[in-house]
Ligand SMILES: Nc1ncnc2c1ncn2[C@@H]1O[C@H](COP(=O)(O)OP(=O)(O)OP(=O)(O)O)[C@@H](O)[C@H]1O
């Protein structure tokens with residue numbers, strides 16, 4: 001194209017323990033990571049109190065300033081724990097009938113009255129039997145309100161809010177047509193996402209993550225959480241003489257859920273081509289080996305693969321890349 005525009009988008013991922021940001025500018029299909037940042041900050045979404053929102057706004061503004069962010073256009077993720085997603089197959093319908101049909105279906109899946117939720121959906125595929133496969137997401141309105149308040153108070157303009165899984169797919173999967181199980185091991189929780197042909201098919205949340213491991217190490221060795229965290233990062237699963245055995249059940253639990261999904265998927269006559277381990281805990285030494293008895297190739301996600309950035313940033317960014325996948329995927333959203 002002759003004319004091209006240069007626009008920057010700031011991706012913001014507010015996790016349970018970290019806020020992560022990435023600013024990307026896209027021009028002629030080249031995506032440049034302009035800046036990024038990460039700060040440790042607990043955010044409790046249930047806290048709709050003004051005080052908690054004000055605290056998050058302050059931390060976010062500080063992070064934005066320190067990272068040299070130059071845009072106020074934001075794409076942010078909604079926490080998995082607060083979003084309900086479901087894939088549903090609908091019979092052939094006229095466009096005018098679609099909304100009512102989706103609301104009818106949604107009532108079966110969401111635990112709150114439909115009037116207290118915001119529903120959105122996207123068509124995954126038109127199937128050969130005439131049915132339409134749809135990804136339905138439902139977010140409680142009070143969650144949306146707290147997020148919008150944060151962005152308004154931080155003087156940011158949210159251009160889109162989306163679920164974490166879609167951002168991960170954009171950052172890590174791209175054109176891969178295969179069947180992939182993404183295992184996103186965060187701090188307080190782990191999210192399993194089945195992706196087929198680039199589409200999200202199923203998500204599952206497990207309330208365990210890297211912080212659960214740190215706590216177990218601290219309890220068993222009677223050391224502080226700070227020391228336990230360092231121990232975990234240094235030795236992971238590779239030094240069984242140093243790291244207590246009782247962290248294994250946490251990971252075994254995660255693996256067993258992953259295997260269960262694999263079983264369900266195989267029962268449909270299909271197979272995961274890859275299991276992609278992502279999230280901060282993907283850095284845990286020995287974690288890939290721990291999953292190696294699953295019948296699929298174990299890989300890590302590389303959110304930097306689609307980006308260009310100054311070469312001198314590479315060593316530093318590489319250390320944080322796993323943690324930044326969601327923020328990068330958000331900032332890559334077409335705008
Ligand atoms: N080098 C490392 N080795 C092992 N664990 C690590 C390493 N770096 C970070 N972690 C762990 O990753 C976790 C943070 O991951 P991440 O940033 O993906 O979480 P989050 O998105 O804030 O949490 P959640 O997804 O639960 O809301 C922490 O438990 C941290 O201890």
Ligand SMILES: [Mg+2]
Pocket residue numbers: 015016186187279326
């Ligand atoms: Mg996360």
